[in-house]
Amino acid sequence: MTETAGTVARYTTIAGQYRHELEIRRSRFITVLQRVENEADVVDLMNGLRREFSDARHHCSAFILGPGRDLQRSNDDGEPSGTAGQPMLEALNRRVTPYGLTDLSDIAAVVVRYFGGVLLGAGGLVRAYSESVSRALDTARLVHRERRRLFVIPAPPATAGRLENELRGAGMNIAAVEYKGMSTRLTVAVQDEDAALDAFHGHLAGISAGELTAIPAGQEWVDRA
Structure with a gap:
């Protein structure tokens, strides 16, 4: 386990x-x-x-x-x-x-x-x-439940769309997109395993040239059939 x-x-x-x-x-x-x-x-x-x-x-x-x-x-x-x-x-x-x-x-x-x-x-x-x-x-019918770590990524509106597409393209789960004034907040749910977390942080650093930060925002449990 x-x-x-x-x-x-x-x-x-x-x-x-x-x-x-x-x-x-x-x-x-x-x-x-x-x-x-x-x-x-x-x-x-x-x-x-x-x-x-x-x-x-x-x-x-x-x-x-x-x-x-x-x-x-x-x-x-x-x-x-x-x-x-x-x-x-x-x-x-x-x-x-x-x-x-x-x-x-x-x-x-x-x-x-x-x-x-x-x-x-x-x-x-x-x-x-x-x-x-x-x-x-x-x-x-059995259902697998996995814990996912939530991260919020504040991003400028001009780049938020590209960031969302890049993350989705990499297989990341976008849990929410919130627009607040001059900032967009993307919430990403990442499988709570070391390899998945490392891949997420590495991918974010790569597509943003290290300029964007993922802020921990708790966790959630999800069903996976």
């Missing part, structure tokens, strides 16, 4: 909500995966599913939040301890993404279980909840 100054610069999440149903020995396991930004989103998802499946016996959950995947929680919701929420969380954690990493985050999984009358035992429950989440993940 790419890191800059000790912080994660890239991770993977999912696009929207996905559902998958699995039947095991007459018990129905309905898995709902959803992209979430914070714990409030998880609570809203849980509340909505409890209303939608109000007659189900269990609504077990697991979620991972943050670029560094620092916040992880699970809940068995009445199933024997360690047989539902934790296996679900482990299924999220071990999913290998197209980058070849286990970096899935900003995702919540809820498995709604309708008991079918046949006891599965602890081992059976662990396998059922783990498989339910894994099967649901197979149906989800």
Whole structure:
């Protein structure tokens, strides 16, 4: 995983909500995966599913939040301890993404279980909840998120157009162009990796003969399909 100054610069999440149903020995396991930004989103998802499946016996959950995947929680919701929420969380954690990493985050999984009358035992429950989440993940479209560093370049209006064209031609992402009196401000979003940052500063110096300065202006996260 790419890191800059000790912080994660890239991770993977999912696009929207996905559902998958699995039947095991007459018990129905309905898995709902959803992209979430914070714990409030998880609570809203849980509340909505409890209303939608109000007659189900269990609504077990697991979620991972943050670029560094620092916040992880699970809940068995009445199933024997360690047989539902934790296996679900482990299924999220071990999913290998197209980058070849286990970096899935900003995702919540809820498995709604309708008991079918046949006891599965602890081992059976662990396998059922783990498989339910894994099967649901197979149906989800993954989205790569990258952190980009923002830079503002003040430039004279007479040269701003050429500067913008030069930067775009070099593959730079122009996030905004703002005209203020006798000055134009171009905001450029650069992938937060050393090679990309060096290329940006080097290209700017080259096309402006060292006369223009890129002023740091924070960062943003963007989705890349």
